[in-house]
Amino acid sequence: MGISSTATRLFSRNSIYVGTIFFGAFAFGIGYDKATSAFWEYHNKGKLWADVKPRYVKD
Numbered sequence: 001m002g003i004s005s006t007a008t009r010l011f012s013r014n015s016i017y018v019g020t021i022f023f024g025a026f027a028f029g030i031g032y033d034k035a036t037s038a039f040w041e042y043h044n045k046g047k048l049w050a051d052v053k054p055r056y057v058k059d
Contacts, residue, residue, distance in 0.1 A: 011017050041048065 009016075010020050045051065
């Protein structure tokens with residue numbers, strides 16, 4: 001099962017092609033969101049509300 005047979009299977013019907021595009025975009029969106037959130041939290045460690053909350057709020 002090579003690349004050409006996989007591509008032929010994915011592109012043979014419009015509904016499968018569109019479904020593949022939607023699923024790929026959805027998966028990419030989730031991955032991109034997780035990656036950028038992790039970068040942001042790492043880069044701003046100590047400045048985020050979750051980090052400074054104990055200083056200002058007493059439970």
